[in-house]
Amino acid sequence: MSVLVYINSNNGLHKSAFEAVTYGKKLGADVTVITSGNADAATLATLGNYGASKVLVDRSLNSDDAQQLTRLIASAATTTGASTIVFSHDIIAKAVAPRLSVRLKAGLISGAIAVPSADGTVNVNVFSGKAFGAVKVNSAVKIISLLPNSIQPEANGAACAVEDFAGNVGDSKIKIVSTKKPEGEIPLPEAELVVSAGRGLKGPENWGMVEDLASALGAATACSRPVADIGWRPHHEHVGQTGVAIRPNLYIAAGISGAIQHLAGVNGSKVIVVINTDAEAPFFKAADYGVVGDAFEVLPRLTEAVKKFRSSGH
Amino acid sequence: MRIFVLNLRTIENNENMKILVCISKSPDTTSKIAFTDNNTKFDENGVQYIVNPYDEWYALVRALEIKETLGGNVTIVSVGSAADEAIIRKALAIGADDAVRIDAEPNDAYYTAVQIAEYAKSNGFDLVMTGKETINYNGSQVAGMIAESLDLPFVSLATKLDVSGTTLTLEREIVGGLEVVEVALPAVVSCAKGMAEQRIPNMRGIMAARTKPLQVVAPVAVEALTSYVSYSMPNAKSACKMIDPTNMDELVELLHNEAKVI
Numbered sequence: 001m002s003v004l005v006y007i008n009s010n011n012g013l014h015k016s017a018f019e020a021v022t023y024g025k026k027l028g029a030d031v032t033v034i035t036s037g038n039a040d041a042a043t044l045a046t047l048g049n050y051g052a053s054k055v056l057v058d059r060s061l062n063s064d065d066a067q068q069l070t071r072l073i074a075s076a077a078t079t080t081g082a083s084t085i086v087f088s089h090d091i092i093a094k095a096v097a098p099r100l101s102v103r104l105k106a107g108l109i110s111g112a113i114a115v116p117s118a119d120g121t122v123n124v125n126v127f128s129g130k131a132f133g134a135v136k137v138n139s140a141v142k143i144i145s146l147l148p149n150s151i152q153p154e155a156n157g158a159a160c161a162v163e164d165f166a167g168n169v170g171d172s173k174i175k176i177v178s179t180k181k182p183e184g185e186i187p188l189p190e191a192e193l194v195v196s197a198g199r200g201l202k203g204p205e206n207w208g209m210v211e212d213l214a215s216a217l218g219a220a221t222a223c224s225r226p227v228a229d230i231g232w233r234p235h236h237e238h239v240g241q242t243g244v245a246i247r248p249n250l251y252i253a254a255g256i257s258g259a260i261q262h263l264a265g266v267n268g269s270k271v272i273v274v275i276n277t278d279a280e281a282p283f284f285k286a287a288d289y290g291v292v293g294d295a296f297e298v299l300p301r302l303t304e305a306v307k308k309f310r311s312s313g314h
Numbered sequence: 315m316r317i318f319v320l321n322l323r324t325i326e327n328n329e330n331m332k333i334l335v336c337i338s339k340s341p342d343t344t345s346k347i348a349f350t351d352n353n354t355k356f357d358e359n360g361v362q363y364i365v366n367p368y369d370e371w372y373a374l375v376r377a378l379e380i381k382e383t384l385g386g387n388v389t390i391v392s393v394g395s396a397a398d399e400a401i402i403r404k405a406l407a408i409g410a411d412d413a414v415r416i417d418a419e420p421n422d423a424y425y426t427a428v429q430i431a432e433y434a435k436s437n438g439f440d441l442v443m444t445g446k447e448t449i450n451y452n453g454s455q456v457a458g459m460i461a462e463s464l465d466l467p468f469v470s471l472a473t474k475l476d477v478s479g480t481t482l483t484l485e486r487e488i489v490g491g492l493e494v495v496e497v498a499l500p501a502v503v504s505c506a507k508g509m510a511e512q513r514i515p516n517m518r519g520i521m522a523a524r525t526k527p528l529q530v531v532a533p534v535a536v537e538a539l540t541s542y543v544s545y546s547m548p549n550a551k552s553a554c555k556m557i558d559p560t561n562m563d564e565l566v567e568l569l570h571n572e573a574k575v576i
Contacts, residue, residue, distance in 0.1 A: 011489070064488070066458070066468055091489050094446075095470040098458025101424060107539035108423065110453040121543050128449050130347040134543045173467040174497045177483070181491035193576065217576065228507075235473070235507050236487065241343055241449055242367055242507065250575040261343050267548065271573040273565070274554070284554050289568060293559025305562035306576075314570065 001028035004082035006073050007047065008064065008092050009039035009057075016088040016190055018050045018153035023146050024086045025051025025154075026115050034076040034165070036061035036069070041162040048160025050153055056080075056165035065172040066095035072167030074103050079165075082141070089145040090189065097145045107137030113150045113247075113268070128241040128264035147268075148190050149247045188237065191220035194248045194269075196239060198224035198262075200255015200276065200295055204232035209299040210254065216306040222246070224256045240265035252302075254295040258283020275299070331386030331477070333377045334439040335410065336430055336460070337369040338420065339394060339401045340450045349545045356450075356545070365401045368445020370408070371512040372505035377443050378409045379510060380477055387411050389439070393420040393429050399528065406523035407515035413528045422538035423451075427459030432534045435464060440499045441482070446471050446506040454504070461502035469497060473508035 005024040007017045024031040033047050033055040044055045056079075058072055073096065077085055085100065087093035089111050101108040111124045113132070121134035122144060188194065195214040201207065207221075214221045221237060228238035239246050241261040247268030254275040256262060263286050266272065274287035275298050284290045291298055341347070341361045348357040365374075377388045390405045390413035392398060402413045414433060420426040434442055442464075447454040454470075461468030473492070474485035480499045485492055487506060515523075557565045569576045 008489070066461075066470070070462065091471060091487055094454040095458055095468060098423070098427075098455040099462035099468065101455070101539065102427070102459045102462035105539065108453075108455055109540065110423075110455055119543070123546075124452075126451055126542075126545065127341070127347045128452055130548075131349070132546045132548070133451075134545070136541050136543050137539065138537070138541065139539050174469065174495050177494040177496055179488070179491060179493045181488075187490045238507065245452070250569065250573070264343075271569070271575045273569070286551055287554040288551065288573065289565060290554040290556050291559050291562075291565065292556065298559050298562065301560070302562040302565065305566045308563070309566045309570065309576075314576070 001030070001084070002080055002082045003028040003031045003084045003086060004073070004077050004080055005031060005033045005052065005086045006069070006093075006096070007033050007035045008090070009035045009044060010037045010062075010064065012039065013043060013046070014190060015153060016090065016148040017047070018155070019148065019151055020086050020088040020146055021047050021050035021052050022153045023115065023144075023151055027084055027086070032056060032076070032080045032082070034073055036072060036167070038062065044162045045159040049155040049157050051157055052160050054160055055162045057162060058165050058167040058169065061167065061169050063172060063176070064092050065174055066092075066099055068169040068172055069096045070099040070103055071169045073100055075167045076165060077104060077141070085141070085143045087143070087145040089147045093145045097143055101143055104141055105139055106141035106143050107139045108143045108145065109135045109137060110145045111147045112144045113147050115151070125245070125268065129245055129267050130264055147247065149192065149249070186220040188220050188222055188239070188244055189246055191246070192249045193217050193219035194222050194246060194250070195219045195252045195254075196222035196224070196256065197227070197254045197295070198256035199226050201227075206296070207233070209296070209303065213252070213299055213303045213306065216303050216310065219250075224262055253283060254299055256283060257281045258286060331380070331384060331441070332439045333380065333386060333388045333441045333443060334434055335369070335374045335377045335388060335390055335405070336442065336444040336456065337374065337390055337392045337401065337405055338366045338448045339363045339392070339398050340366040340448050343367070343449065353544050353546060363398070363401060365404055366445055366448045368447060368449070368505065370405065370445075372507065372509035373443040373445050374405055374408060374410065375510035375513050376475055376505060378513075380475075384477060389414065391416065391430055391433055393418055393426045393533070395419065402528060403523045404515065406526045406528070407519040408513050409519060410526075412526055415528065415530050416533055417530050418533035421542070422540050423453050423455035424459055424539040425536055427456045428463055428536045429533050430456070431460045431463035433531065434460070442500075442502045444502075444504045446504045457502055457504040464502070466500055466502050467497050468502045468504075469495060470504045471506045472503050473506050475503060475505070475509060
């Protein structure tokens with residue numbers, strides 16, 4: 001079976017790219033990666049470690065334009081005769097994969113959390129993470145968009161060939177006027193460790209202790225909906241049913257009661273730590289570890305404990 | 315007066331701008347999620363349906379703000395059964411001018427998108443707006459599929475939208491940041507948080523909604539590309555282990571040795 005994996009390599013390769021290639025390898029013997037932009041060939045060749053037999057790169061395309069990427073991936077799919085196309089379920093995939101689905105008349109499984117079951121169905125999160133749905137594709141070609149942090153990358157192979165590819169991508173109809181990218185922040189959906197806080201923090205001026213813990217851990221920061229709504233924190237940090245859904249290895253929540261809408265966005269987390277003054281807060285029912293105490297005392301104490309742990313060589 | 319020739323139709327100025335807002339029903343965010351028929355069907359027992367929040371709070375409200383500033387017409391389209399007319403009336407009560415229900419079950423994103431694209435094509439719209447995803451299936455698929463079906467540009471996850479002439483200026487989320495983009499109408503936009511503020515319909519809106527046109531059209535023939543075979547629930551968490559708030563070294567030790575996450 002021939003599998004095509006789309007990788008965005010414009011800002012270097014991230015863990016989600018290794019996950020997608022590993023996933024492709026689990027689906028089929030022959031995995032080709034399609035990408036675009038200026039990433040150097042030596043970097044792209046490392047995708048072979050995760051199971052790619054070849055990387056195709058269109059050097060003429062430097063944007064993430066969805067129409068152009070759709071044409072690029074469609075022509076690579078035709079060239080390679082791919083029966084499955086894999087994406088990492090990020091912002092680009094959300095724009096490109098549906099277009100590709102229509103173009104190729106290929107069923108799209110969006111936000112897969114596992115490899116296909118024996119019956120060929122693939123599990124996805126539904127009802128904002130409150131349940132799983134097993135999805136079947138009825139078309140010959142299928143597209144699977146893999147939720148980040150769903151599988152572990154496996155590097156068992158060796159560097160692979162990198163070849164130039166002309167995807168006939170055409171023009172972009174969308175003009176980019178400006179771009180704002182905060183430097184050095186870990187994108188929330190990809191973060192393995194997340195420190196989050198809610199109204200219990202009492203005001204935006206108190207977020208220093210959340211950021212201190214996050215930086216000691218190497219974690220991303222997040223927040224609850226009320227905190228984003230009143231403007232204490234930016235909207236892109238809001239996790240929950242109407243915000244970002246995340247599935248980090250560790251989610252630490254301070255001063256968040258754990259309303260059902262918040263849980264929907266975080267209950268894919270492997271381990272949840274809840275810090276709350278109220279021992280009856282519903283979040284403790286969804287937590288693995290609980291601390292009943294004042295975040296203003298517990299967070300700095302936890303930060304010190306993490307620093308001590310990190311400085312001991314971990 | 316300017317004359318613009320667009321792919322879908324000709325408009326003479328913004329006063330004639332036609333916006334199509336796609337809405338979907340979703341269970342109220344506090345709904346208990348359960349399944350019946352051997353876990354093959356969502357259990358609707360006691361479930362209150364609402365307009366999918368992303369469709370209502372962001373796509374619909376921003377469409378109405380544009381219309382209020384520039385003039386034009388806002389049409390609601392929804393693929394669903396007669397039972398879904400309650401949520402369509404809600405969208406009309408908030409301020410949409412008219413509505414269309416495509417009489418079919420929206421079980422597959424491709425099937426749903428083709429229905430809406432066919433309707434949009436035969437009726438002519440300048441701007442098609444959706445929420446960024448539904449809160450029940452979370453696929454984020456339909457808007458992109460409509461765009462590809464109509465061969466139109468698609469701006470996904472937009473958090474801001476302004477119209478000037480036939481040009482849209484949008485802010486959208488990109489990996490790790492924000493981007494400001496411009497695109498010429500006609501276009502498809504999916505809307506995320508930040509686009510607008512939720513509106514509560516007032517009594518006048520609710521009364522007016524009763525008599526606003528709600529047309530029912532038959533679906534076009536198209537094969538679904540995917541189907542949901544069954545559902546399952548996450549494993550229940552084992553009991554939460556409580557840690558002494560003065561002993562954070564213990565928590566760090568457990569996260570390292572027991573949970574193995576740091």
